[in-house]
Amino acid sequence: MEKRSDHSPEPRRGDRRGDRDPGEFFGLDVESMSPRAQVAAGLAVLVPAAGGLVLVFTLVPWLWWLIFVFGWMIFPAFGLLVRGIAGLSEGRTGLPSAASGGERELLEALRERGELTPAEAAMDTSLSVAEADRMLKELAEGGHLDVRVRGGGLFYSLWEREEDEEAGRLEGR
Numbered sequence: 001m002e003k004r005s006d007h008s009p010e011p012r013r014g015d016r017r018g019d020r021d022p023g024e025f026f027g028l029d030v031e032s033m034s035p036r037a038q039v040a041a042g043l044a045v046l047v048p049a050a051g052g053l054v055l056v057f058t059l060v061p062w063l064w065w066l067i068f069v070f071g072w073m074i075f076p077a078f079g080l081l082v083r084g085i086a087g088l089s090e091g092r093t094g095l096p097s098a099a100s101g102g103e104r105e106l107l108e109a110l111r112e113r114g115e116l117t118p119a120e121a122a123m124d125t126s127l128s129v130a131e132a133d134r135m136l137k138e139l140a141e142g143g144h145l146d147v148r149v150r151g152g153g154l155f156y157s158l159w160e161r162e163e164d165e166e167a168g169r170l171e172g173r
Contacts, residue, residue, distance in 0.1 A: 030080060035087025042081030049074055102127050106135055107158075115148070115157035 030038065049070065056066055102125065109124035110116055116124070118133035125132065136156045139145045148155045 030083070033084075035084045035090075038080050038084030038087060040084075042077045042079075042084060045073055045077035046081060049077070102131065103135055103139075106132060106139075110145070110156065110158050115155045117153055117155055121156075 033041070052070065053067060056063055105125035106116075106121055106127065109121055113120070113124070116136070118129050118136055121127065121132035121136065122129040127135065136145065136154075140147045140156060144159075145156045146159050148157065
């Protein structure tokens with residue numbers, strides 16, 4: 001008898017009922033899908049299901065009960081479609097953001113100046129004030145930047161390392 005390596009004694013994720021990841025849709029990882037892919041996957045299930053519904057009602061109406069057998073897939077597909085449409089309306093494309101250009105400029109300006117306001121960031125980069133403000137807020141919310149309030153203005157800076165803070169205390173900063 002040969003031991004097969006593709007069968008492990010431990011159950012894989014999603015093998016047991018109730019052990020499924022809520023971010024999965026028919027085996028797809030919804031969290032990593034772009035909004036366009038979510039819409040496409042939702043429509044790929046809903047369109048054939050709607051076509052089947054029409055065919056059952058027109059050609060074989062005595063098999064109306066099949067709708068209850070196959071209708072369970074409509075609910076998660078509809079949820080995925082709505083989630084994708086909501087993601088598209090928010091403007092999230094799921095693609096690598098344009099941050100590679102604008103965010104890089106912003107971070108370089110932060111490194112050179114030490115701290116920036118959104119208006120100063122717009123002067124030092126090709127970003128508008130609104131874009132710089134949005135990017136700085138997102139970076140701060142993500143924990144990548146330190147935010148300080150002085151004179152009613154928000155100043156964004158890179159986090160200081162502990163050695164830098166200790167050296168600053170010794171120098172009297």
